Amino acid sequence: MLLTSAALLAILAGYAALCAVSPFGPCRKCSGTGLRELRKGSKLCRRCHGQRRRLRIGRRALNSSRRTHAAGTTPRTTASKGAAPWH
Template structure:
């Protein structure tokens, strides 16, 4: 099997896998707060405590995946263009 064909097959498998992940689970954990919904801070004694509300995920701990965002954006454009 030629290396170019193998590379194309690997990219196709990765693309299909990610699109399947976005279809089955459109929300992923927030990378900033790691799914807590708030930042963890350390107080003076060295103990962990709840910090500020996460602005990136609005405190939910989940964010929409980039692939799902692209899909939703494309659907909105298509819907607006075919009205």
């Protein structure tokens, strides 16, 4: 049990480091080419818009949690100078 927990923690730490170092990964829909092969020819990938890279799931979750934290901890401005900060 301890070995399994340590291995899972190491895998999660490795993925977090990967998301921090390289937040973009290759698009899975077009295999990083930016184009989709169709019967009549090729077309830009709708998922990555031809940019060949997509934001990783872990980085998307980190950005979302940072945005939520920033929105929840924004200081309120007081209406008047004489107002106490705890009201």
